[in-house]
C-alpha cells in the first residue's frame with residue numbers, strides 16, 4: 001500500500017528532514033509512526049499525500065510511483081487517502097453534515113447518495129443524529145469523530161492520521177484508536193503518527209520509529225530500549 005525505497009527529503013534552504021528511509025506498509029496493515037519532535041513524521045505523511053515530493057528515492061502508493069504522477073492527477077490519488085489531523089480542520093461555520101459531505105460534494109455524488117453515505121459514516125463514528133449540529137456545539141472528542149467521519153465517508157483504502165489523539169484524554173484516545181481498528185478490520189490500511197508512547201504500548205501494532213530523519217531498524221530499537229532499562 002505504501003512503499004518507501006531509499007527516500008530522502010531536503011527542504012529548500014537545505015534542511016534535511018528524511019534520509020534514506022525504507023519501509024513498507026502492507027495492504028490491510030495498521031501501524032504507528034513515532035519519533036521525537038522534528039524527526040520527520042509530518043514530512044513522511046506529506047510525501048504520501050504528495051504535498052511534498054521526495055528529493056531522492058522512490059515513493060510508491062497503491063502501486064503508483066509518485067514521481068511519475070503529474071500534478072493534474074494528484075487530486076485523484078488523494079481521493080484514495082483519508083487524512084485525519086490533530087486539530088481536525090473542521091469548517092466551524094458549517095454543520096456536521098456539510099463537513100462530512102465535503103469530499104462527496106467535490107467528487108460530484110448525487111444528493112441522495114450523499115445523504116445515505118454521510119448518515120452511514122456518522123453512524124460508524126457514533127454521531128448518528130448529530131447531522132444538523134454545528135461543530136462548535138460538540139466536545140473535542142466528538143469534533144475529532146466528525147473529522148474521522150469526513151476521512152472515511154468515501155471509503156478510502158488508506159487512512160493517515162497525524163497526532164489524532166493529541167488533544168484528547170487517555171480514555172477518549174483509546175476510543176479513537178478502537179475506531180481505527182474497526183476500519184482496519186474492514187480492510188483499510190492505517191498509518192498513525194503519534195508521540196503517545198503510552199497509547200502505542202497498549203496496542204499490538206508494528207511501530208515505525210524515526211530518529212533525526214532516519215528510520216530505526218529492529219536492532220537499533222532494541223539498543224534504545226536496553227539503554228532505557230528494558231522499558
Ligand SMILES: Nc1ncnc2c1ncn2[C@@H]1O[C@H](COP(=O)(O)OP(=O)(O)OP(=O)(O)O)[C@@H](O)[C@H]1O
Nearest residue numbers: 011015016017035036037038039040041042043044
Ligand atoms: N516546509 C519546511 N521547510 C523547511 N524545513 C522544514 C519544513 N517542514 C519541516 N521542516 C524541517 O524538517 C524537519 C522534520 O520536520 P517534521 O515536521 O517532518 O517533523 P515531525 O516529526 O513531524 O515533528 P513534530 O512532531 O514536531 O510535528 C525539521 O527539522 C523541520 O524543521
